[in-house]
Amino acid sequence: MSEWKAFLSRISLFPTVPPAPPTPSALDLYRRIWGEPDSFHKQPNALMQTVVEGRHGHLQVNCLAQPTRIDFNLTAAPTQEAQTTVALIDHPIELRDELKRIIGILDEGLVSNTVSRVALNLHFLNLKPSYEEANKAVTKIIPDQYGVTVTDEEDFVFQINRPHMDEDIRDVKMNFITRWSVERFEVLTIPIQIGGVPAAAGMLSSLKPENFISASVLFDNNNTPIRPLTGKEQSALLRKAFDAAVEMQREIGLSIEGF
């Protein structure tokens, strides 16, 4: 069984420059994909993000919208156990199927001709107790051709892009980005009373964050914006982005179930 697990995945849509037909609201988009949300927060300030979120199976899902981008984020849903660590997705097949389902909905024309760029992110982590072990885990999955060697260094980041012109959609260039890194997560748990009242200031000052170190690999596959894309073009590009991420994770030996 692979030590690597999915941390988050994201499908992003980048609206075209105005004037253009308006994209549906974040709430409408969420409803079309996941039904009724658990919460909805519309920002009065147009430059800030509108947030709609809820739970779908074993996934926590949300739609964030602002003038220049719309993100559909999928992460691990809360479990019965208290979460004192970085939550990872234990149901990768469900994640895979959900990403494919969203791409299928876009194919039907959810935001046709109002989007000029699409992106698919897949982020995997392998939690380790030390930088040395995290470095070892991450360098193990970097192809030998790059000759990357680290031992006890901190804040390691290595990124490549393998861009090429799309074969099927005219003038569209695709970026296929892989980023290997070692990351330190800080998790701070804050007691909140029933009704959302925060704990007293004195208690907050005594809180101490927990730290987690992780090997990390991120796939960020997207197209460069050229013109408004039809729903068919959006879904075709996202399928290629997804397939390329799946192929790359196999190539470097992540061996994620279902991918």
Next chain:
Amino acid sequence: MPNLLTNIYPHSTVILESTSVPREHDQAKPGGQNVIRNDSEFTTAITISEGRIFTVRASSTDIIGRSEQIQEYLELGEALNEMVGLEEDDEWKIDAPVYTTACYIASELMDALYPAPRVFNHGPKSVVFNWSVGTNNLYLTISPNRISALRSSPERIERRVDYSLKQLTNPALFLSFIESRHQGQAFTLIKAVKAVSDPSEFFDLRRHEIQAHPGQR
């Protein structure tokens, strides 16, 4: 988080459960967690009985004060909101299509970590974003279909460029061509074109004084 790991962006909202009705039991409800993901660099999670904040730490330092910049853009957004909401005969009133385009451009600028501009209008049909360094100014006039950039010194208009918005796939890109130098002062806005799709990405922003050299433009 997966990218540079240098910026921790405080999210402007914390979302609690959508209901304000007290729960049947006083105990925390497992699974009652809401997660906000502003981007991959900052995540806030709140349960009924506890909140949890994830951040990603790196040892490098921010290049600019991000929180101050976000606050400035918040104020810009509020100003645009107020302008579109004014009565028709108000001299600060802007039309809805102007507002939509201005918000889009402002959001691009914010995402690209440009300094927040000042804003004023030329009647209801356009808004102007303005940056100044010393006596030099950069004006970005935004209308529903066109965007024009003009840089000026006290002596003259040094450069002007106009674009139809239909021709632009990314309006922030052309700012990288706008540079103003005069009498030892520089105003430079540089954006690294992004291949990655993450909201924040590597950038190079310089706003500084330089020495003018003879013959230099």
